[in-house]
Amino acid sequence: MSQIDAVFATLRNSERKALIPYFTAGDPSLNHTYAILEAITAAGADLIEVGVPFSDPLADGPVIQRASQRALASGTSLSKILALVGKYRRSSEPSSGQALHQRNSPPIVLFSYLNPIWQLGIEKFADQARESGVSGVLVTDLIPEEAEQIKKTFDRCDLDLIFLIAPTSTDERIRKICSLARGFIYAVSRTGTTGTRDSLSGDLKNFIARIRKHTPLPIAVGFGISNREQVATVWECADGAVVGSAIVREIERSVEAHSGKIPTEVDLAKRIKGFVESLIPPRL
Amino acid sequence: MNQRYNFPDSSGHFGKYGGSFVPETLMAPLEALQKAYAEACSDASFQGELARLLKTYVGRPTPLFFAEQVTHHFKGPRIYLKREDLAHTGSHKINNCLGQGLLAKRMGKTRVIAETGAGQHGVAAATVCALLGLECEIYMGTEDMRRQELNVYRMQLLGAKVTGVDSGSRTLKDAINEALRDWVTNVDTYYLLGSVLGPHPYPVMVRDFQSVIGREVRDQILAAEHRLPDVLLACIGGGSNSMGLFYEFIDENKIRMVGVEAGGRGEKLGEHAVRFMDRVGGGGRPGILQGTYSYVLQDDDGQVALTHSVSAGLDYAAIGPEHAMLHDTGRAEYTAVSDQEALEAFQWLSRSEGIIPALESAHAIAYLKYLAPKMGKDQIVVVNLSGRGDKDVAEAIRLTEKKE
CATH class of the missing domain: 3.40.50.1100 (Rossmann fold)
Known part of the structure; x- marks a missing residue:
């Protein structure tokens, strides 16, 4: 059982749902990323999605595009992100002697485009991710038809390869994706790029039900979820809610509030902790 | 010859290259496009109309x-x-635009988007959309808009909306990103890609039309x-x-x-x-x-x-x-x-x-x-x-x- 499986199993047993914050690593710097990881953990995240910045983020809306540019400008790379995740995972139960991927802090899911991973090398990436305590990887532009080699390598390293399912996915595609997926299914709430929306799709319940027919895996919903009310709506029908652009926008506001100067790590962490806490509906 | 060149394979691979690397949201429209293109290839009336327009219009x-x-x-x-x-x-860009424009029409599409760098593909796309009565929006980097002002006006004259792209280097690559973002949002739109690039079936389809x-x-x-x-x-x-x-x-x-x-x-x-x-x-x-x-x-x-x-x-x-x-x-x-x-x-x-x-x-x-x-x-x-x-x-x- 992977750490992601374990987290969802624990949540299920206590009839709880997952809050999964996302933010872009290296925005505005990797030191801030470390502080944000700690802040989001303290705020009660169940899993954390760490975005790997890419020069051409074609699935992302303007907020995450700008975050990616800030992150690349600060010298962020996939290798540095893996090292940082390792440091974060080591800080949990430092004297336990447990392997990093078995530590108690929320599982880390890397959220990346394929090219940075491809250039590092699939094998090398998988080994390093494992050593750093990464639990799962979601590759935005990887469809199951092209995933064979990566899937094999990740399975060997016990890294969960997480797939997106879109409202446009046919039943045939949903079946194909579910047969390869591990960890959880990331259901894209609606067509479009990442970014906040005023309202959630009314078809969400049907969409989730359509996926459930094909898999026992937990289902998390993302794209456009930005506040407590929307998290609560998602929790009614799915196993977890991903909040991304709203948090990234909050990081950006903090940078803007310092009139372009970078805020201190402590200030930013405090702000993000408060924001993530505000996203959590009262738990039953 | 018993070893005829026969690329790509059915999923768009040229040896180890090609394929489809897109967000899952785009797979349904891409599969629909593959199917429509395969049907059009073997449809004599489609090929006849394309041949007629290549002769009399192009x-x-x-x-x-x-x-x-x-x-x-x-x-x-x-x-x-x-x-x-x-x-x-x-330029040669019209060959591909005419083929894909007719395909869009055949698929019942009413809106077409395209990217352009210098504006040659954008002008050709806008032209075909005017001919076929399709709504047309062209994405173009703002740096390219500055360098190719005349083509911007030309596209507008042809009835297209030209949308500037201000991200990245503000050139062709960024225009393609923005067109893909439009498509992933408006999956019923037809994306008229201008070169032998992008996910399957574009590289084979554009090659065939050229x-x-x-x-x-x-x-x-x-x-x-x-x-x-x-x-x-x-x-x-x-x-x-x-x-x-x-x-x-x-x-x-x-x-x-x-x-x-x-x-x-x-x-x-x-x-x-x-x-x-x-x-x-x-x-x-x-x-x-x-x-x-x-x-x-x-x-x-x-x-x-x-x-x-x-x-x-x-x-x-x-x-x-x-x-x-x-x-x-x-x-x-x-x-x-x-x-x-x-x-x-x-x-x-x-x-x-x-x-x-x-x-x-x-x-x-x-x-x-x-x-x-x-x-x-x-x-x-x-x-x-x-x-x-x-x-x-x-x-x-x-x-x-x-x-x-």
Whole structure:
């Protein structure tokens, strides 16, 4: 059982749902990323999605595009992100002697485009991710038809390869994706790029039900979820809610509030902790 | 021949290159496009309508012109120019736009989006949308809008909405990103991609619609010379005009196929758009960009590099996946000329033959000085003159005056 499986199993047993914050690593710097990881953990995240910045983020809306540019400008790379995740995972139960991927802090899911991973090398990436305590990887532009080699390598390293399912996915595609997926299914709430929306799709319940027919895996919903009310709506029908652009926008506001100067790590962490806490509906 | 060239495979792979690397949301519209395209290929009425419009609207066949002055200058092979510059809208881009426009119509689409760099594809797309009564929105980097102001007005005159893209380097790559973002949001829209790039089925579909160039060349050169050419020469940005010329002859192993990339102003990453030549400061190696696996100019971390070329149509970090395969197998040769050499060829062809080539096509012309002296008088070269140079006159004056 992977750490992601374990987290969802624990949540299920206590009839709880997952809050999964996302933010872009290296925005505005990797030191801030470390502080944000700690802040989001303290705020009660169940899993954390760490975005790997890419020069051409074609699935992302303007907020995450700008975050990616800030992150690349600060010298962020996939290798540095893996090292940082390792440091974060080591800080949990430092004297336990447990392997990093078995530590108690929320599982880390890397959220990346394929090219940075491809250039590092699939094998090398998988080994390093494992050593750093990464639990799962979601590759935005990887469809199951092209995933064979990566899937094999990740399975060997016990890294969960997480797939997106879109409202446009046919039943045939949903079946194909579910047969390869591990960890959880990331259901894209609606067509479009990442970014906040005023309202959630009314078809969400049907969409989730359509996926459930094909898999026992937990289902998390993302794209456009930005506040407590929307998290609560998602929790009614799915196993977890991903909040991304709203948090990234909050990081950006903090940078803007310092009139372009970078805020201190402590200030930013405090702000993000408060924001993530505000996203959590009262738990039953 | 029992080993006929038969690429791509059913999922769009040219050897290890190509394929589909897109967000899952786009797979349903891509599968619908594959199906519609396959049906259109075997539908005589679709092919008949395409052939009729290529003839009566685009003005095909475009001439194959024997360039006597150019031939005389090198005292070597007989040099022919395939005059795609004489096609309607002034470049080969219309061949693909007409094919895809008819396909969009057949699929019942009402809205078309496209990207453009220099504006040649944007103008061709806007033209076809006007002809077929389709709503049209063109994404164009704001830097390119500044450099190609006239084409912006042209597209607007044709009824298209031109949307500036302010992200990244504000050029072609960013326009494609933004068009893909529109498509992932509006999945019922038709995305009219302009080169042999992107996810399956675009590389094969665009090649097929452009392959009319090579088919005409075969008939024309047989009529003129009673034999096939020895060398085919074309410039390569994404690679659609070159694939259009090469494809017909790909099983004729004695015919050399030469692609000319944009050497730009230097060998450092960022100063050129040479994806294939290892001798250049580098960066070009296999990677995934904008839906396909091919050669990509990039840094060590897999971040896509900026590029430079005097010609906006060649100023792109990746190259069509079919070219990647032809490069690795050695079936096609790839080389490059500099900005300066292209500018000289631009002026030289204008004076010697009275033909102003696009700066893109001028790259192919410029390479003749390396190619022709090594060839015999009994040999034949066909150069694809992919577009006309009117759009480049202002930029060429600016660049040559700067030097003088």
